[in-house]
Amino acid sequence: MKKARVSYKGNVCEAVVEGDQLVLETGQTAQESEVVWLPPVDAGTIFALGLNFADHASELAFNAPDEPLVFLKGPNTLVGHQGETPRPTDVTHMHYECELAVVIGRQGKHITKEEAYDYVAGYTIANDYAFRDYLENYYRPNFRVKNRDNCTPIGPWIVDRDDIGDPMNLALRTYVNGELEQVGSTKDMIFSVPYLIEYLSSFMTLNEGDIILTGTPKGPTKVNVGDKVVTEIEGIGRLTNTIIEEHPAPVS
Template identity: 40%
Template sequence: MKFLRYGEPGQEKPGVLDTKGQIRDLSGKVSDLSGPALSPDVLAKLVDMDIESLPLVSGNPRLGPCVAGTGKFICIGLNYADHAAESGMAVPPEPVIFMKATSAIVGPNDDLVIPRGSEKTDWEVELGVVIGHTAKYVSEAEALDYVAGYCTVHDVSERAFQTEHAGQWTKGKSCDTFGPTGPWLVTKDEVADPQNLAMWLTVNGETMQNGSSKTMVYGVAFLVSYLSQFMSLHPGDIISTGTPPGVGMGMKPPRYLKAGDVVELGIEGLGNQKQVTRADV
């Protein structure tokens, strides 16, 4: 099933996509797509309901982030060998972990704001994993039992902030609007294999990234298990699992986003995003 959130920022309501691609209002069933609503028991009941009986949402409302109340936005760096190569870095012996501020999370089609002083704002299409119930010290074999579903994530990065300033990567990843998420939270039953999903991204209609989650170094089950050894993963937490090659930093010469550019991206079965870039004022 494809769950979503719609409405103006801060006023989103939960919804679900019906078989005709129309939005049905879900607020009579759950207050929002967060916390308890993401548990296996609740999701199972929602998946079994009669979608056509839910109120039809008219018009073409804005789509918000597909998950509410995210406590942790955990990102994995250099998780595709060919992307590590284009970045001039070695494949890490263990996953590279960094955090993206939750204040960066926006809807899939909201404007992408280039921050003040930025000259190297870059793109990265990534598979997002949404946690459904608390995971701590879980094995790789049982890790996917703790996943509510999957979504498309745009891990926008400011490369100068990330790598040319002293300190950690987080400040180059956490600018406002640097975490478009959605359009949908797709439940596990609709994703036969998270390690075999086509991924793509274009800038102004030109293909930049054309890859697949099958080339990940560390797969979804391993990452959920690995992270749970160091921190508890809670419902609504998002793991952004890395990007395939084709980012602007890896081009010769490098190429970055400027105001007015249009970025489109998507993942097989998980939906597409479209952002227009503008400068912060």
Template identity: 40%
Template sequence: MKLLRYGPPGAEKPGILDDAGGIRDLSAVIPDISGEVLSDEGLEKVRALDPATLPVVEGNPRIGPCVGNIGTFICIGLNYSDHAKEAGMPVPTEPIVFLKAASAVCGPNDNVEIPRGSTKTDWEVELGVVIGKRAKYISEDEALDHVAGYCVANDVSEREFQSERGGQWTKGKSHDTFAPIGPWLVTRDDVPDPQNLDLWLEVDGVRRQNGNTGTMVFGVPKIISYLSHFMTLNPGDVISTGTPPGVGMGHKPDPIYLRPGQVMTLSVAGLGTQTQTTVKA
């Protein structure tokens, strides 16, 4: 099942993709794709519907972030060993955890802003995990039962702000538009193995990243279990699980970074494709 949110920023409505790839309106059935709607019970209510009986959404509306009212947006750093190598950092022995501001979340095809004063804005295609059931002190064996679904995420990063300005990584990760998610939330029953998904990213048509989630240092069950021992995960929280090699920071012989007017295209197998144009903030 592929769920999405469509409409103007801040006024998105919930929708579902039908068998022909068209959008059907869910707003008479659920208030949003958020919170308890993401529970097994909430999703089962939607799954029981015949999309063909729902109103057709005409035209080509803007696609918003696939989850609304996100409480916590959590990221895992250096979670592919080849990416750690290109960053010149050791492979982590425990997951590296940092947060993005929820205000950074945007739609999958919205413009991405280059912050004022930025010289090192970078790209990162990632698998996003959406929590559907409260998780606290859970085991790895239980972890996937707490997942509502998966999505494409772009962990856009300003490397100078992240690494050269002191303090935590969060300041280089949280500019407005630095967390495009979607186009869809694909429910977990349609993703039988989150550790076997190809993912890639292109800038201006040049392939920069190719990877597979099977090469993560820490898989999805480990990440969810690990996080649940440090914080409570709630329905609608999003976890961005790390990026494969090929980011601009790691380009040889010299790093390359985003400039206004460039186009990023990225995808995770089965989860849809994002396309963003970079603009000045």
């Protein structure tokens, strides 16, 4: 089952995707083009992984890490399907990152790898844009690299855990203006989904609604104002986002 959160006629609703239409919790139906897509989960803690694909670490001239490089993101970073992401005016290198996002379904601590999937509600797609001009060092990322408003499109929906046979063998693709730019697979992750759940829960409680962004493979390229970026994960769907110009701060 695919579950979404949308705004329809001014109301925020949960919805189930059936074919090419949405069935809202109110009982109404709507076409996908009639709604504003919201992040599919009211996010709790958002964890993100740096350098979780060896090929991506290599293309950045970093060694693959021996332990997960985890950082946190604020909920301000999330924007839904068909949303817009501002490109800072002072940035020369902004790039996409197609990532499998794991949504936690229930609270747990000291979770073993063997039981990790029991704590997963489902999966969605994230495009965790990076602004590499702000990067400081290996122990990344600098806060400004990954915590700007609307810098992480996510969605369009959550696919139930049991509808994904093997989350560790899914193809990832990114298209920019219709051209295929990035190809990879979750099978190439350094730290698997069960490993990450065990690792994180070994020192902190995971809660329903927490999200784990699992990293991106090699192939990120620069994007510019006006570009349409589509990130795609096998069995989950396609997430569309457009790059816009960042508006200057108002003068006080």
